Amino acid sequence: MTLTHSPAGSATRRRRGTARQSRAGMAFVAAYAVLLVAFGVLPTAYAVYFAFTDAGGKVTGFANFVTAGQDFRFLDAVSHVAVYLVFWLLSLVVFVVALALLLHRLGSGSAGKALRFLYYIPGALAGAASVLVWLFMLDPTVSPVSSLLGALGFHTFGEVIAPGNLPVLFTVIAFWTGAGGWIVVMYGALDNIPTDVMEAARIDGAGAWQTAWHVQIPMLRKWIVYMVILAFAGGAQLFVEPQLLSLASVGVAGRDYSLNQLTYDFAFQMNNVNGAAAVSVELLVVSVSAAAVFVARSGFFDAE
Amino acid sequence: MTVNKPASSPKRALGKKRAASLAGCAATVLLTMTACGGGTAGTTAKDGFAQAPQKDGALTVWVDATRMDAAKLYQRQHPDVKLDIVSYDGDANGSNYLQTKVQLFNRTHKGWPDVVFSSQNNEASWAVDAGFAAPLDKGLVARSTLGQFARGANDVCTVKGTLYCLRNDLSQAVLWYNAPLLKRFGYTVPTTWEEFQALGEKVAKEHPGYLVGDAGDSFTPEIYLWASKCGANHITGPKAVSVNTTGESCTRMAKLMDALIENKSMSTSGVFSTDFGKNEADKVLLMPGPAWYGGALFKGTFKAPAKQIAAAPVPQWQGETSPSTGNVGGGTWLLSQHSTHIKAATDFLKWVTTDDAYQGAKAPGFPAYAPAAETWLKGQDASGYFAGDLSALKAASSQVWPGWGSGRFSQEAIWAATVKPGLTQGKSVVSMLPAWQDSIVKYAESNGYKVSQ
Numbered sequence: 001m002t003l004t005h006s007p008a009g010s011a012t013r014r015r016r017g018t019a020r021q022s023r024a025g026m027a028f029v030a031a032y033a034v035l036l037v038a039f040g041v042l043p044t045a046y047a048v049y050f051a052f053t054d055a056g057g058k059v060t061g062f063a064n065f066v067t068a069g070q071d072f073r074f075l076d077a078v079s080h081v082a083v084y085l086v087f088w089l090l091s092l093v094v095f096v097v098a099l100a101l102l103l104h105r106l107g108s109g110s111a112g113k114a115l116r117f118l119y120y121i122p123g124a125l126a127g128a129a130s131v132l133v134w135l136f137m138l139d140p141t142v143s144p145v146s147s148l149l150g151a152l153g154f155h156t157f158g159e160v161i162a163p164g165n166l167p168v169l170f171t172v173i174a175f176w177t178g179a180g181g182w183i184v185v186m187y188g189a190l191d192n193i194p195t196d197v198m199e200a201a202r203i204d205g206a207g208a209w210q211t212a213w214h215v216q217i218p219m220l221r222k223w224i225v226y227m228v229i230l231a232f233a234g235g236a237q238l239f240v241e242p243q244l245l246s247l248a249s250v251g252v253a254g255r256d257y258s259l260n261q262l263t264y265d266f267a268f269q270m271n272n273v274n275g276a277a278a279v280s281v282e283l284l285v286v287s288v289s290a291a292a293v294f295v296a297r298s299g300f301f302d303a304e
Numbered sequence: 305m306t307v308n309k310p311a312s313s314p315k316r317a318l319g320k321k322r323a324a325s326l327a328g329c330a331a332t333v334l335l336t337m338t339a340c341g342g343g344t345a346g347t348t349a350k351d352g353f354a355q356a357p358q359k360d361g362a363l364t365v366w367v368d369a370t371r372m373d374a375a376k377l378y379q380r381q382h383p384d385v386k387l388d389i390v391s392y393d394g395d396a397n398g399s400n401y402l403q404t405k406v407q408l409f410n411r412t413h414k415g416w417p418d419v420v421f422s423s424q425n426n427e428a429s430w431a432v433d434a435g436f437a438a439p440l441d442k443g444l445v446a447r448s449t450l451g452q453f454a455r456g457a458n459d460v461c462t463v464k465g466t467l468y469c470l471r472n473d474l475s476q477a478v479l480w481y482n483a484p485l486l487k488r489f490g491y492t493v494p495t496t497w498e499e500f501q502a503l504g505e506k507v508a509k510e511h512p513g514y515l516v517g518d519a520g521d522s523f524t525p526e527i528y529l530w531a532s533k534c535g536a537n538h539i540t541g542p543k544a545v546s547v548n549t550t551g552e553s554c555t556r557m558a559k560l561m562d563a564l565i566e567n568k569s570m571s572t573s574g575v576f577s578t579d580f581g582k583n584e585a586d587k588v589l590l591m592p593g594p595a596w597y598g599g600a601l602f603k604g605t606f607k608a609p610a611k612q613i614a615a616a617p618v619p620q621w622q623g624e625t626s627p628s629t630g631n632v633g634g635g636t637w638l639l640s641q642h643s644t645h646i647k648a649a650t651d652f653l654k655w656v657t658t659d660d661a662y663q664g665a666k667a668p669g670f671p672a673y674a675p676a677a678e679t680w681l682k683g684q685d686a687s688g689y690f691a692g693d694l695s696a697l698k699a700a701s702s703q704v705w706p707g708w709g710s711g712r713f714s715q716e717a718i719w720a721a722t723v724k725p726g727l728t729q730g731k732s733v734v735s736m737l738p739a740w741q742d743s744i745v746k747y748a749e750s751n752g753y754k755v756s757q
Contacts, residue, residue: 071750072746072749072750073750139578140579141577141578141579141582141583142578156573156577156579156728157577157578157579158520158572158573158574158577158579158724158725158728159728162725162728162729163725247399249720250396250521250522250574250576250720251522251714251716251717251720251721252522252720252721252724252725252728253721253725255717255720255721256721264404267407268400268403268404268407268408269400269403269404270750270751271407271430271433271434
């Protein structure tokens with residue numbers, strides 16, 4: 001990207017425009033790159049360094065991974081996160097796509113606009129705050145929907161947060177806080193499907209269901225994959241929901257529930273930062289591998 | 305890269321530490337421009353530890369909501385002291401907030417509070433290893449002062465013979481009861497656990513809905529099983545614990561609890577739950593519980609009217625020769641080794657634990673400092689809130705069974721996660737004793753304890 005001065009006036013103007021644009025682009029990318037290095041690459045490298053060394057900085061190979069894996073909470077945490085991911089990803093894919101399609105059928109009228117706004121509101125609340133909202137919602141003594149909880153057979157907070165209910169509860173909370181944004185994204189993607197394709201489908205006699213199943217969902221595939229990759233990485237790092245729940249329930253439910261909580265315990269309660277780093281490196285490897293599989297299988301980066 | 309595990313070669317370890325903290329600084333310096341200095345330069349050995357260079361400036365004090373009054377009162381009485389009062393959860397229910405923060409401060413080499421209150425009494429078990437708690441009996445606090453704390457009160461603060469914290473209050477369990485209600489029902493205060501159980505069964509029949517106790521809190525084992533001399537938490541050495549939850553002393557209390565939970569005269573909600581506050585607070589006939597129930601629970605949370613609540617000794621098993629009771633927490637005050645205002649910090653610490661102005665007159669719990677406890681008892685009698693005197697508290701203060709220790713792992717957290725969910729699902733306490741033991745053993749071992757069962 002060199003700057004050349006051309007004698008031709010219009011060409012110069014055009015080039016200057018391009019140059020200015022690319023300079024602006026560079027500036028934006030540079031800012032992003034700095035942040036990425038400071039908050040993404042360096043901490044990751046630091047964690048990898050910790051994961052393979054001991055408290056004195058001596059290289060220990062996989063000893064930290066063995067120690068972490070042998071902790072009595074490790075396998076439980078893995079299974080908790082796995083079950084949660086199944087619930088979370090399934091509900092996300094099914095409901096987000098379904099709601100986005102419904103929303104799209106409503107069109108851009110006022111009802112559609114209002115719904116889009118409503119879907120998005122919870123996502124605008126900060127994560128921890130929206131979890132706190134749910135802690136009130138789920139306590140039958142103070143909940144505005146206590147009659148609903150009562151109808152489901154829950155009369156005390158203790159009954160609501162029984163161990164078997166936790167994956168569903170965390171999914172509900174995560175869906176409420178996180179899905180709205182994705183619905184709006186999917187709606188945008190649906191809007192981008194060329195009208196001639198939709199019209200062709202209509203002329204061919206496709207109903208709403210067939211259009212959705214054979215035209216819209218296949219064309220949303222990349223967006224769905226993108227959502228699943230990010231949701232998988234986010235879900236594997238489950239932390240705020242169980243941690244706040246464990247505080248709210250004075251430790252009855254949610255303590256040592258997820259892998260991220262285990263890393264927190266390792267780092268701060270057991271003073272074993274290296275073990276904590278080992279678990280977080282494992283999480284990184286799993287998330288990156290899952291993303292790689294999804295990208296490879298879906299042809300995510302193929303040109304349209 | 306930790307501060308508290310000296311490597312074989314200290315110099316080398318320090319080098320590594322520097323290198324690592326340099327790397328850490330490099331990562332953050334881009335955006336925060338934090339000063340990354342070493343933390344050990346220029347210390348003087350005094351009062352049994354290496355003291356940082358002393359400076360002027362505000363004294364940072366961390367307290368929970370209840371102890372906020374103490375800090376504010378100190379500020380009023382000492383307007384010339386610059387005080388920075390920070391409110392935190394007080395590590396309630398073993399939340400480990402303080403420990404988490406200290407581990408972070410140890411990494412950043414700054415930020416430690418000068419004096420900190422914790423509602424937990426096992427803080428010394430980690431705070432000494434973490435290089436946070438300063439020794440108090442090596443010059444900071446006079447031996448004559450320390451000698452006036454109630455017998456055994458500061459045992460939880462003693463690590464390898466050195467004192468690292470001061471006990472705020474004692475939390476010996478007694479039997480709280482609603483005196484007018486008990487009289488109206490025509491019952492008498494039970495003195496044995498057998499009588500207690502019989503009374504619970506009577507209440508269930510004659511006055512269903514009324515309660516003789518609660519078994520739904522994370523500290524439930526400390527009220528009932530500790531008083532029954534259950535060997536669930538016998539700390540036998542700095543890193544050794546003996547755990548046996550299925551002995552006779554545990555099972556008979558568990559059976560008593562099961563019987564009363566079954567007939568609903570014992571609640572499983574937990575006294576601080578929204579459910580209890582809304583539906584059961586005015587149904588309390590009897591309630592075994594710690595000393596601080598009087599002020600914090602009955603007066604503060606339940607807003608029970610005056611002349612209603614009274615305290616009796618905790619029941620004993622029939623034929624028991626040595627009376628025993630349990631203990632729930634009893635906060636501790638720690639002083640930071642890293643403080644740059646040690647003089648001011650020590651003054652605050654001494655005032656807050658011993659001065660009658662707070663401990664004698666204002667404290668919600670039974671002061672650990674015996675002279676203040678005398679004043680406190682007189683004050684409670686004079687206030688006329690309780691129906692009858694609180695002499696049961698004084699008697700119980702020396703009857704806490706010493707076979708239950710304060711390890712690094714939180715017994716409250718273990719009970720909450722292991723036994724409480726089962727109680728909610730209707731399982732019996734007896735049936736969960738083996739699982740409880742299993743869980744204690746696992747937590748103890750993962751914290752580096754050698755466990756004998």
